[in-house]
Amino acid sequence: MTVEEELEQFYGELRPDPDAERRIIAAVTSSRPAVSWWRPVLVAGLSAAAIAVTAVLIAVLRPHSPAPSVVPATHGSVAGAVVGIPPARANTVVGAVTNDGRPVVGARVYVQAWPNSETEDKAKTGQTMKLFSVGYATTDGDGSFTIPVHARAIPPRFLEGADTLNVEIDLVLTAGGQAMWNTPIELRDGQSQAMQIVFDVGRKTITVNGERSALPMG
Amino acid sequence: MTFEEYVHRRTGALLGLAVAVSGDRHVAEDVVQDVLIKVQTRWASIERLDDPHAYVRRMVVNEHLSWRRKWSRVVPFAEVALFDDRPDDASRHADRAALIQALGSLTRRQRTVLALRFYEGLNDREIAAVLGCGEGSVRTHASRALAALRAQGDQLLTMREATS
Secondary structure, three states: OOHHHHHHHHHHOEOOOHHHHHHHHHHHHHOOOOOOOHHHHHHHHHHHHHHHHHHHHHHHHOOOOOOOOEOOOOOOOOOOOOOOOOOOOOOEEEEEEEEOOEEEOOOEEEEEEOOOHHHHHHOOOOOOOOOEEEEEEEOOOOOEEEEEOOHHHOOHHHEEOOOEEEEEEEEEOOOOOEEEEEEEEEEEOOEEOOEEEEEEOOOOEEEEOOEEEEOOEO | OOHHHHHHHHHHHHHHHHHHHHOOHHHHHHHHHHHHHHHHHOHHHHOOOOOHHHHHHHHHHHHHHOOOOHHHHOOOOOOHHHEOOOOOOHHHHHHHHHHHHHHHOOOHHHHHHHHHHHOOOOOHHHHHHHHOOOHHHHHHHHHHHHHHHHHHHHHHHHHHHHHO
8 A cells, every 4th residue: 555545544534523523613602702783883983083093194294205115006117116026046035025016115024944843842832932033124116125045054953854944934014914925945055045936915926936826915 | 604604514624624734632622722713703804705614724724833832742643542443453553553653753744734635635736825835845745744654664664574
């Protein structure tokens, strides 16, 4: 029997505990908070008031020549509106943040490495796992960012099998909203593989080294 | 669909998935309950999604993979009794125990990929969407996991041949 056939049989025989299922259903359906009719009205009213106050404050406090966080859609015709995507090269995570193809300026991109499995397995209950900050950057006027990866400076406990770095890439937008993506980065001879990432927050996609996927946004 | 209807229809499936990825009945129960409590507070927006169950399934996997939380100490696949009791011969039982042990030696992400592929029957694209990573990463995790399981299987076979 092949490993695949063994796994199919193994998982095929797995059965959830019906008692546990009943306990969960009872717990989550009995704990539902009662909602008064006036609460949604109050929440909606407060939200509208908060938006109005914020809008007034922005209008009063913003400088005369503001730098827009998102450049208008004039693709290729106005300076600063063309997305710049740096070429992929070793020892860097490069890329761009766009909104429906237009550059997003001022977004923060963080690259953090997770400890390897051995370190995770030694962690105590409730212990906070410290991630290793590989680097971070803020997108430029053309939406691009470049984050250097100093492979030799990464502690061994963050390397999986000596040649793989499991990283979490976090995107934080100034206008609100964030996204997270996990990907391995291969390391060879003290150098990290070239990695190019393009986030499109409008289309909710991420393209990693040419491979496009859906990007869950929070 | 109301939250209550969703819970009655899908809790069993979510619990099965949580057991498959965590390898521990108690952790699975805690994970699913915690996730459903979060779902309850956001149900109004979740039920409007194209596929609410896919979203909740992703929450369950993320909860399990969230290393910062209390599950970090759990040794996965320690319980052989995850499966229905049934008449079984000694050799099959030994093989099953060896497979459980081998699964326990994989990384959590590798085990999760295998559970999503072989328990949930998802393809690489769907697994990538659940895990929030690329299809290439899914294939890498799967091939490494299967290679590790094959290597451990070969090792076990060699040991058996040597002792028989």
